[in-house]
Amino acid sequence: MIRKIIPLAIAMVLVNLVFPWWGFTLLAVSSAWLCNSLKDSMLISVRASLLSWVPLLIYIYFSGGHILFNRVSTMMGLPYPFLLILGSGILVALLGALAGFCGFYLKEIKHGN
Amino acid sequence: MHPIIKAGVGLVTLISLILVLNKPIGNIPPLGKFLSPFTGYAALLNSDELPTGELNFDALTEPVEVVWDTLRIPHIFANNEHDLFFVQGYVMAFDRLWQMEFQAHAAGGRLSEIVGEKAIGYDQFQRRIGMVYGAKNTLAVLEKDTELYPNLLAFTAGINAYINSLSPTQYPLEYKILDYSPEAWTPLKTCILLKSMAWMLTGRSTDLAYTRIANDFGMDTLEELFPIFPKEYDPIIPRNTPFNFEPIELKSPRNLYQSTTDASQYLPQPPEAIGSNNWAISGNRSKSGNPILSNDPHLGLNLPSIWYMMHLNCPNLNVMGVTIAGSPGIILGFNDNISWGATNGYDDVMDWYDITFKDSTQSEYRYKNKWHSTRKVIEEIKIKGQPTIYDTVTYTHHGPVVWDHLNQTPALGKSQVRHGVRQTAEGRALRWLAHDASNELRSLYFVNKAENYFQFVDALETYTCPGQNFVYADVNGNIAIWHSGNQPAKWDGQGMLIMDGNDPVYDWQATIPHEQKPHILNPKRGFVSSANQHVTDEDYPYFLSSFFWMSYRGAQINRQLDKLKSANVDDMKQLQFDITNGKARNVLPVLLNILFPEKLSDDANQWLSTMKAWDYQNSKLSKEASFFNTWRKQLEYETWADEFGHGDDQYLWPYFNQLDEMIRFQPASKWFDNTTTAKKETLVDICYTAFNQTVTEINKLDSTQMEWQNFQGTDILHIAKIPGMGRVDLQTSGGVDIINATRLREGPSWRLVIEMDDNLQPFGIYPGGQSGYPGSVHYDDYVNDWVNEKFYELPFGNTANDIEGSHLLYK
Numbered sequence: 001m002i003r004k005i006i007p008l009a010i011a012m013v014l015v016n017l018v019f020p021w022w023g024f025t026l027l028a029v030s031s032a033w034l035c036n037s038l039k040d041s042m043l044i045s046v047r048a049s050l051l052s053w054v055p056l057l058i059y060i061y062f063s064g065g066h067i068l069f070n071r072v073s074t075m076m077g078l079p080y081p082f083l084l085i086l087g088s089g090i091l092v093a094l095l096g097a098l099a100g101f102c103g104f105y106l107k108e109i110k111h112g113n
Numbered sequence: 114m115h116p117i118i119k120a121g122v123g124l125v126t127l128i129s130l131i132l133v134l135n136k137p138i139g140n141i142p143p144l145g146k147f148l149s150p151f152t153g154y155a156a157l158l159n160s161d162e163l164p165t166g167e168l169n170f171d172a173l174t175e176p177v178e179v180v181w182d183t184l185r186i187p188h189i190f191a192n193n194e195h196d197l198f199f200v201q202g203y204v205m206a207f208d209r210l211w212q213m214e215f216q217a218h219a220a221g222g223r224l225s226e227i228v229g230e231k232a233i234g235y236d237q238f239q240r241r242i243g244m245v246y247g248a249k250n251t252l253a254v255l256e257k258d259t260e261l262y263p264n265l266l267a268f269t270a271g272i273n274a275y276i277n278s279l280s281p282t283q284y285p286l287e288y289k290i291l292d293y294s295p296e297a298w299t300p301l302k303t304c305i306l307l308k309s310m311a312w313m314l315t316g317r318s319t320d321l322a323y324t325r326i327a328n329d330f331g332m333d334t335l336e337e338l339f340p341i342f343p344k345e346y347d348p349i350i351p352r353n354t355p356f357n358f359e360p361i362e363l364k365s366p367r368n369l370y371q372s373t374t375d376a377s378q379y380l381p382q383p384p385e386a387i388g389s390n391n392w393a394i395s396g397n398r399s400k401s402g403n404p405i406l407s408n409d410p411h412l413g414l415n416l417p418s419i420w421y422m423m424h425l426n427c428p429n430l431n432v433m434g435v436t437i438a439g440s441p442g443i444i445l446g447f448n449d450n451i452s453w454g455a456t457n458g459y460d461d462v463m464d465w466y467d468i469t470f471k472d473s474t475q476s477e478y479r480y481k482n483k484w485h486s487t488r489k490v491i492e493e494i495k496i497k498g499q500p501t502i503y504d505t506v507t508y509t510h511h512g513p514v515v516w517d518h519l520n521q522t523p524a525l526g527k528s529q530v531r532h533g534v535r536q537t538a539e540g541r542a543l544r545w546l547a548h549d550a551s552n553e554l555r556s557l558y559f560v561n562k563a564e565n566y567f568q569f570v571d572a573l574e575t576y577t578c579p580g581q582n583f584v585y586a587d588v589n590g591n592i593a594i595w596h597s598g599n600q601p602a603k604w605d606g607q608g609m610l611i612m613d614g615n616d617p618v619y620d621w622q623a624t625i626p627h628e629q630k631p632h633i634l635n636p637k638r639g640f641v642s643s644a645n646q647h648v649t650d651e652d653y654p655y656f657l658s659s660f661f662w663m664s665y666r667g668a669q670i671n672r673q674l675d676k677l678k679s680a681n682v683d684d685m686k687q688l689q690f691d692i693t694n695g696k697a698r699n700v701l702p703v704l705l706n707i708l709f710p711e712k713l714s715d716d717a718n719q720w721l722s723t724m725k726a727w728d729y730q731n732s733k734l735s736k737e738a739s740f741f742n743t744w745r746k747q748l749e750y751e752t753w754a755d756e757f758g759h760g761d762d763q764y765l766w767p768y769f770n771q772l773d774e775m776i777r778f779q780p781a782s783k784w785f786d787n788t789t790t791a792k793k794e795t796l797v798d799i800c801y802t803a804f805n806q807t808v809t810e811i812n813k814l815d816s817t818q819m820e821w822q823n824f825q826g827t828d829i830l831h832i833a834k835i836p837g838m839g840r841v842d843l844q845t846s847g848g849v850d851i852i853n854a855t856r857l858r859e860g861p862s863w864r865l866v867i868e869m870d871d872n873l874q875p876f877g878i879y880p881g882g883q884s885g886y887p888g889s890v891h892y893d894d895y896v897n898d899w900v901n902e903k904f905y906e907l908p909f910g911n912t913a914n915d916i917e918g919s920h921l922l923y924k
Contacts, residue, residue: 013151021149022131056150065158068286068888072154074837075290076141088148091134095145098127105120 004034004044009051016052024052024092025099032103041107042100049096054089061085142290154289154888156282161208161889167922172199172270179204182908182918185883185891188424188433190913197427198264198441200923202271205421205438206298209885210275211285212417212832213439214295217302220309221245222494227291229497240492241506243513243548244312248304250550255300261555265300268441272298286887290835293497298439306439307554311547313412314579318463319660322765324372324610329764330756332369338767338784341606341659342651344774347668349582349594349643350631352650360654361623365604370619372467372611388662389456390689390852391584392642392670393592395635400679404869406586407685408445408454409861411854414829416839416893418881420863424909424916425561432561433909435863435879442557445863447875449911450564451587452867456643458580460600461658462546464607464621466511466614470540475507475514478540479615485510511542511614542614544621546599551577556597566591566634573597574627582643588869594641596631596648599624602655609659625655640674642667644852663770665695665850682874685866690902691852692731696769697741700776701729704744707800717808731821731853733846739824740811742848747803747810748772755788769850821846827855829880829896831887838887843900864904876904 008031012024019026028045035041061069061081069081078084134145147153163181175192177200182188187204191197205213218224222239224232239245255262276295288294319339327335389410396402412419420435425443434446445454470487471477477484488508495501507514552575559572569585573595580598585591601607601621612619631648633641644666648657673688705725710718720740727737750759752772757764775782780796787794817823822844831838845860847853854860860880867875880899884891898905908916 016149016151021146021152022135025127025131053150057155060150060155060158063158065155065888067890067892068154068157071837071887075835077836084148088150091144091148095127095130095134098123098130102120102123102127105116105123108116109120 004031005047005051008034008044008048012048012052013056022095024049025095028096028099029103029106031100032107035104038101038104041104042097045100045103046093046096049092049099050089053092054085057085057088137292143292146292147289152282154286157286157289157886157888160283160285161884161886161891163919164921165919167924169924170199170203170274172267172274173923177923178913179921179923180913180916180918181921182916184422184895184905184907186422186424186907188908188910188913188916188918189426191427194264194427194430195267196923197425197430198267199271199274201423201425201441202268202273202298203275203923204271204423206272206275208883209417209421209438210272210295211287212885213272213302213306214298215287215833216309217305217439220312221248221302221305222492225494225496227293227497230499233494233496233502236494237492237504238515240494240504241513241515242312242543243506243508243545244308245301245305246490246508246513247308247311247545247548248301250548251304251307251552252301254550254552255304255554258552258555261552261558262300264558265303265441265554269298269300269303272439285885287833287835291833303439303441303554306437308547310437311579314457314581315460315462315545315547317459317660318461318465319765320463320465320608320611323659326757326764327610328371328373338771339659339765340771341609341656342647343663343770344778345664345770346647346661347664347671348647348650349596349641349667350633350649350653351636351638353652354633354649356629356649356653358626358629360629361602361626363602363604363622364618365607366613366616366618369606369610370467370613370616372613388645388666388854390642390644390666390670390854391454391456391582391594392640392674392688393584393586393594394640394674394677394680394685395592396590398639398674398677398680399868400681401868401870403588404586404590404592405680405682405685405866406447406452406454406584406592406869407689407866408456408584409689409854409864410445410455410457411859412862413859414827414862414880415832416829416881416887417832417885418862418879418895420879420881422877422879422883422907426911430562431911433875433907434865435877438885440554442554442561444557445865446561447865447867447873447909448561448563449588449873451566451569451585452865452869452873452875453560453569453586454584454865455581456584456645458582458596458598458600458648459645459658459661460580460598461603461608461656461660462578462580462598462600464544465611466509466542466544466619467611468509468511468514468540468542468614475540478509480510481617482615507540509542509614511544511620512548514540514542516541541611546578546580546601549577549599551575551599553577565589566593569593570595570632582645582648584641584643586867586869588871588873590869591635592641593634594632594643598630600630600655600657601625603657605656606659607656629655638675640671642670642674644670663768663850665770666852666854669693669695669852682866682868682876686876686904689853689861689864689866690846692846692848694729694731694738694741694848694851696745696773696850697727698729699773700745701727701741703776703780704748704800704804707797708804712801713805714808716812717805720804720808720811731846731848731851733820733822733844735821735846736811736816736819738821738848739814739819740807742825743810744803744807745769747806748776748799751787751799751803752784756784821848825857827860827900828857829893830858840893840896843896845900861899864899866904873909875907875909877907878904 032041073084177191222236391408393406424433432448434443556576563569577599585593602623645662646664646667731738827843828841847855
């Protein structure tokens with residue numbers, strides 16, 4: 001599965017550099033074609049989506065972004081910046097899961113199941 | 114369930130979620146866009162990083178070098194003014210784009226476009242006071258100014274070059290939080306910002322409050338409690354200075370018009386601590402023999418800071434200091450030859466006129482007992498996410514009719530009420546000097562270039578509004594103060610109350626000629642100073658205002674300067690941090706003498722001993738300052754609340770200097786009597802009551818909370834009040850009517866001390882940082898040093914090589 005997740009996450013990053021913020025969901029939908037089950041489809045797209053956002057957020061935080069993260073987390077009523085990253089992870093995972101779900105059943109329709 | 118249905122349900126949910134996350138909800142930013150590391154806040158990492166190497170612009174005619182010093186002050190070296198102002202605009206936008214745009218939107222009554230319907234009332238008010246009307250009048254003058262307008266256009270082009278260089282992911286943080294985009298800058302926006310500054314500094318209109326008191330208590334009471342000249346004041350132009358000129362003859366009314374007041378509208382007032390200090394000492398009072406100038410304007414404290422430090426250099430111009438984001442040139446600062454600073458003048462340049470319309474269409478109004486046509490302006494107020502609304506504002510020759518029916522601006526709400534000032538439902542027009550076609554930028558431009566006193570004075574001639582006390586010092590040893598502004602020449606008391614819009618005798622009849630404005634050059638006493646107090650004594654032939662700040666700060670400055678015989682820059686810095694509480698020094702000896710220990714509880718006796726030992730210093734750790742502040746407010750309440758009300762329906766209470774004089778000289782004043790009791794109270798009764806209440810209040814606090822730094826403290830909030838973007842709970846000293854006038858939300862917004870040696874020695878600081886990006890260390894890196902009462906030595910020179918820092922070439 002890891003062989004599928006990493007390329008997918010990289011593709012999501014590239015798409016996000018060009019498309020609007022939700023561009024990664026298009027790839028998450030299409031990830032279903034890499035899987036045979038609903039569970040796999042959702043897991044792959046959730047993990048790839050998480051991988052496309054969270055490590056980057058952590059990197060930015062430790063590369064001088066801590067002041068900004070602190071201010072933004074205070075603005076959003078969060079006591080710690082890591083909760084901001086956690087919240088972002090939950091959001092991207094939720095979207096990834098939904099996209100994986102849609103992708104799987106779109107594939108089912110296409111295959112006439 | 115069939116896969117088509119499952120896929121359909123999934124897709125609808127996914128798309129709906131994306132749509133929801135793509136838009137802000139209430140105060141929550143569009144979460145999807147905002148949290149994404151590719152498009153949101155995190156994409157701004159290092160966006161404050163200074164560019165290196167070279168940047169290319171078609172608009173530049175010659176290369177421009179910018180040096181960013183260690184304080185992140187840009188020093189711009191150009192070969193001509195066009196290039197200089199282009200790069201000034203570009204650099205300013207680089208650091209402060211969102212701030213300047215937001216402030217221009219807010220001042221121009223366009224906040225609803227950004228934050229939605231909650232700002233409609235605010236926008237409507239900004240439109241109705243004629244903020245943009247005044248800005249357009251000024252722009253019309255600027256467009257004809259062949260020397261200045263090209264510079265303003267270059268400055269505008271520089272800002273737009275920066276805006277155009279940004280992709281949406283690079284938009285400053287606040288755009289992402291509030292979900293909107295920058296639009297092109299225009300010269301009009303610069304004019305609007307300057308008018309907004311004028312509102313902040315001249316908007317403390319007391320006409321409505323005084324009229325209400327005159328109507329309900331009589332003119333005698335008004336004159337007794339709000340005297341134009343109190344018993345004790347220390348004017349800017351020293352007493353008995355002769356005014357050797359023939360004043361303009363003015364017609365005044367035989368019987369003063371009496372307006373009605375009190376219905377249901379409110380006049381928002383700028384904060385009470387808008388004031389400032391400035392002074393200059395001559396060479397015979399300084400150790401080195403050079404004049405030294407000092408200035409600290411007190412304004413609302415925000416992040417990003419109102420001021421931005423810059424150094425501008427091109428042939429015939431080498432100037433450094435601060436300007437407001439969005440305005441070209443330097444507003445307060447110094448050049449090779451002169452330095453200048455300002456305090457607010459507090460001239461009454463905002464008057465209100467009752468208007469009688471012929472009928473409800475407001476097409477005609479009565480003036481000189483004849484009907485005259487009005488002008489109607491339809492204001493289009495766009496609202497984020499909602500249909501646009503329109504508001505018709507009627508203009509007379511006096512100015513716009515701010516309110517013409519009940520609940521005109523309901524969104525202003527009660528939080529904006531000050532002193533129960535209310536408007537009537539009848540038409541009432543606003544005459545405001547800032548509406549006039551004026552050219553303050555021209556004044557500042559020539560002040561920036563001035564080489565001597567005469568050029569400085571000439572430059573001030575076109576300065577109109579807001580009126581300022583400009584302090585001046587130069588390398589030739591001169592010091593001066595000019596009370597500048599295009600003030601109307603008024604008969605005694607004109608505009609103190611609401612006036613008759615029909616009778617031309619109430620119109621502004623003339624302007625005070627420039628040479629007749631109060632000023633002083635090289636006075637014998639060896640110093641000049643101002644702190645928003647009365648400008649002159651009663652001998653000055655024109656009425657300037659019915660409101661000036663009490664002389665506590667001014668008198669203390671003069672007292673301290675008078676002691677200095679061989680001062681240096683450090684002495685001047687130290688004086689800016691003087692925390693002597695003048696109010697306490699005046700009244701405490703009397704009040705503490707009234708209190709007999711045997712009549713007080715043990716707790717109260719402890720405080721009595723503490724207060725008797727106090728040195729009147731509002732230091733950070735002082736508990737006495739907290740006690741006195743509470744006691745003072747309680748005394749005011751006990752004295753005035755019975756007659757003048759309190760809370761939402763409160764009349765304007767007399768200023769503290771009135772109570773101060775009553776305590777010291779009129780202990781039997783009728784105002785000490787509490788009219789709600791049968792007993793006749795005196796100062797003694799009020800003193801005991803207020804003291805005991807203060808003891809109860811203060812003793813509820815723990816020892817740390819009692820300390821002045823925590824009791825008052827200072828919060829520097831974000832301009833748009835976005836949580837987390839400000840600095841709060843700063844432990845400061847000082848207070849209102851104290852030289853170091855640091856308060857909860859206001860304080861010294863810029864500090865400058867400069868010795869006018871041939872080799873200039875400038876020192877400055879402001880409570881903020883150069884960058885407007887909240888993720889930058891330079892967003893608030895001056896704040897701690899400002900709190901800790903430090904100054905920075907400001908690098909200055911004639912060439913780029915004189916400045917140490919990061920060099921960047923614009924071509």
